[in-house]
Amino acid sequence: MPRLVLAALFxxxxxxxLAVAVLGARGRLPRNRWAGVRTPETLAxxxxxxxxxxxxxxxxxxxxxxxxxxxxVLAAGPAGAVSVVVLVVTALGALVLxxxxxxxGQRAAAAVPVPxxxxxxxxxxxxxxxxxxxxxxxxxxxAATSPTSPDRP
Numbered sequence: 153m154p155r156l157v158l159a160a161l162f163x164x165x166x167x168x169x170l171a172v173a174v175l176g177a178r179g180r181l182p183r184n185r186w187a188g189v190r191t192p193e194t195l196a197x198x199x200x201x202x203x204x205x206x207x208x209x210x211x212x213x214x215x216x217x218x219x220x221x222x223x224x225v226l227a228a229g230p231a232g233a234v235s236v237v238v239l240v241v242t243a244l245g246a247l248v249l250x251x252x253x254x255x256x257g258q259r260a261a262a263a264v265p266v267p268x269x270x271x272x273x274x275x276x277x278x279x280x281x282x283x284x285x286x287x288x289x290x291x292x293x294x295a296a297t298s299p300t301s302p303d304r305p
Contacts, residue, residue, distance in 0.1 A: 155227070155231060156227055158226060159224070159226040160223065160227070162219045162220070162222050162226065162242055162243075162246075163223035165216075165219050165246070166215075166218070166221075166222075168216070169212050169213070169215050169219060169246070170217065170220070171216075172187050172205070172216075173208075173209045173212040173213035176208060176209040176212065177205075177213070179205075181201075183202075188204075188208075189204040189253070189257035189258060189261070191254075191261065193261040193264075194257065194261040196261070196266055197266070197267050199264055200264040203257075203260050203261060203264055204257035206260075207256050207260040210253070211249045211252045212249070212250060212253040215249035219242060221242075222241065222242025222245070222246070226242065
């Protein structure tokens with residue numbers, strides 16, 4: 153019974169890896185926090201995420217194929233020492249290939265230039281007197297902000 157549960161888990165995980173690999177290779181995997189190569193470098197921009205998952209698609213697809221085939225063999229194969237060998241080879245093979253895919257994807261994403269950060273203040277620090285440089289000069293004077301200012305009609 154545990155052998156069949158592990159076999160089903162391998163097949164499901166393998167199909168998920170294959171789906172991520174296909175979507176990544178086609179550039180159809182949107183940037184997200186759940187699937188694909190997710191490192192600070194890959195999540196920095198949509199371009200970095202797409203490139204990382206495109207580069208990682210082949211190793212991730214191989215990891216998915218190893219998991220699906222290993223799960224099928226584990227489910228249909230004989231019990232005993234053979235199933236233990238299949239279990240170990242499948243788990244290590246899928247893990248090593250998936251980690252390798254993540255590493256090459258992360259390296260590819262690190263080569264993508266980081267988009268310029270937006271300025272910290274765009275001139276509208278409403279109520280922030282400590283950052284006088286954020287307001288236009290006219291708005292920092294008390295006369296300009298007073299409702300009873302002689303300059304106002």
